[in-house]
Amino acid sequence: MAWFGFTSTARWMRSQRGYSVCAVCHAWPAQPICSPCIERFAQPLARCPVCALPGHAHPCPACLQHPPAWARSLCAVSYGYPWDACLARFKFEGDSAMGRSLAHVMLHAPGLEPALERAQWLIPMPLSPQRLRQRGFNQTLVLARHLAQGKTLAQALLRTRDTAPQASLPKAQRLQNVAGTMAVNPRHAQALNGCRVVLLDDVMTTGSSLQAAALALRQVGVGHITVMVFARTDAPRMGASTASVAVGENAAHVSHRFGSP
Ligand SMILES: [Zn+2]
Numbered sequence: 001m002a003w004f005g006f007t008s009t010a011r012w013m014r015s016q017r018g019y020s021v022c023a024v025c026h027a028w029p030a031q032p033i034c035s036p037c038i039e040r041f042a043q044p045l046a047r048c049p050v051c052a053l054p055g056h057a058h059p060c061p062a063c064l065q066h067p068p069a070w071a072r073s074l075c076a077v078s079y080g081y082p083w084d085a086c087l088a089r090f091k092f093e094g095d096s097a098m099g100r101s102l103a104h105v106m107l108h109a110p111g112l113e114p115a116l117e118r119a120q121w122l123i124p125m126p127l128s129p130q131r132l133r134q135r136g137f138n139q140t141l142v143l144a145r146h147l148a149q150g151k152t153l154a155q156a157l158l159r160t161r162d163t164a165p166q167a168s169l170p171k172a173q174r175l176q177n178v179a180g181t182m183a184v185n186p187r188h189a190q191a192l193n194g195c196r197v198v199l200l201d202d203v204m205t206t207g208s209s210l211q212a213a214a215l216a217l218r219q220v221g222v223g224h225i226t227v228m229v230f231a232r233t234d235a236p237r238m239g240a241s242t243a244s245v246a247v248g249e250n251a252a253h254v255s256h257r258f259g260s261p
Pocket residue numbers: 022023024025026027030033034035036037
């Protein structure tokens with residue numbers, strides 16, 4: 001039995017809380033986030049189809065100049081009020097009911113459900129084993145299972161080394177922090193070859209972690225990658241000049257850790 005990504009049934013049970021008020025407007029009785037709040041705070045915006053930066057109906061100049069390793073990005077909301085607090089409640093308090101509500105908000109956003117339907121696999125971004133032990137669950141895996149349990153490939157990506165939390169680093173150091181930190185689990189490499197996948201994360205900031213993951217997926221022959229996130233910050237995507245470095249480092253990590261395929 002998969003307990004929606006929690007490491008133990010006890011943790012999952014603790015995460016199941018009763019809700020009587022909406023987390024945003026405090027209307028009662030309500031789901032963790034009520035429908036009027038979704039209508040009010042999750043209105044779709046024109047976004048770059050590649051990096052989901054708001055304010056662009058077509059690929060933004062950065063994506064035209066340095067396309068990332070994925071084909072398109074979809075997000076439900078802009079990072080900020082009230083979603084930052086909802087995400088914190090989900091991520092740091094292990095609030096599974098909130099996870100279900102955030103997934104519901106995602107499915108409400110244009111294009112997300114068809115993209116999930118077209119994909120063969122939904123791949124959540126992994127946490128490092130250390131961070132998984134600290135937190136007790138991978139919030140992105142929980143989200144994935146609420147979005148498309150049957151397509152969720154939980155262990156497809158591995159963190160090859162732990163990284164400093166991205167939020168604590170200046171923008172310029174983030175890419176260096178994650179380059180070569182991700183590899184495809186050799187057990188799933190063959191199954192992913194030629195596939196169309198959705199790569200899922202809770203938040204995209206500069207996209208550098210997603211880029212490392214997408215490069216690792218490309219390396220085993222994944223044919224088409226759609227990045228899907230709950231929330232997108234307004235930060236531009238980090239430049240793509242590091243792509244070849246990350247591929248090389250990933251290759252080194254994979255062969256070092258798992259041997260040559
Ligand atoms: Zn509400």
